[in-house]
Amino acid sequence: MFSAVASQATLLTLRETLSYQYVKAHVPGDNSRIDHTADVAFLLEPSPSGESFFSALGLPPGAPVVACSVSGGIVHFAGADAARHLDSWCRCITHLVEKIGAHVLLVPHVQELWHDDCLVQTKLIRCLPPHVASKVRIAGGDLRAGEYKALISRCDLLVAERMHAAIAGLSTAVPTVVIGYSVKARGILGDVMGSEADTERLLISVGDFCNPELGITRVQEAWNDRTRLRGVLQAARPRLTAAAHKNFASLQNALRHEQSS
Secondary structure, rough: HHHHHHOOOOOOEEEEEHHHHHHHHHHHOOHHHHEEOHHEEEOOOOOOOHHHHHHHOOOOOOOOOOEEEEEOOOHHHHHHOOHHHHHHHHHHHHHHHHOOEEEEEEOOOOOOOOOOOHHHHHHHHHHHHHHHHHHHOOOOOOOOOHHHHHHHOOOEEEEEHHHHHHHHHHHHOOEEEEEOOOOOHHHHHHHOOHHHHHHHHHHHHHHHHOOOHHHHHHHHHHHHHHHHHHHHHHHHHHHHHHHHHHHHHHHHHHHHHHHHO
């Protein structure tokens, strides 16, 4: 069904290598109209007003902060066990507070009727021991995308189940562990890091994360390696920005071609 529609398209842009290769191999017609780009979210600028929200959340200056994007939909998408998923997050956040000495910022990336991140993050805080919960903040409120990106950019590490929250970290050079359930996580992270080894270290499936020891180990490894990872992400930023801009350049060229034909 997809091929039937895609074969009639003037332009197809794919935001990561794995999907690009798949579409190029399976969609009939001229491959020159299929472009490998990057997600346009790499171009979103952090909003200056995000600084005010960071201060308003009461996060102490100079203290390490780890952002966590806990998804209200990933259990449904991945067919995971909800209780094990919540327990693994409780153990992970407890580790961040007790072993790393971090404050934790919960980022409710999606707030909609069926998969509201605020709901699962509220349940999460109820499960935490009081001494851990006192170090956790939810970035609630009617924040804009650029404000959430600004909050994430101020953090020392990001653990993300939402892909665009992950991109907010990756595009601002915040070392990011991605909890994935589909090809998009592996494809985007692979394009960003440019190293299969780094991709494997920073990507964990939902099923593996629901084994709390595996999840904590992966997060701790990223924390230990955060200085190097930040350098890798800073070096990758110009390449990813150019690839994201390519979406618009390709669209403009396609429109010009249509108008002239």
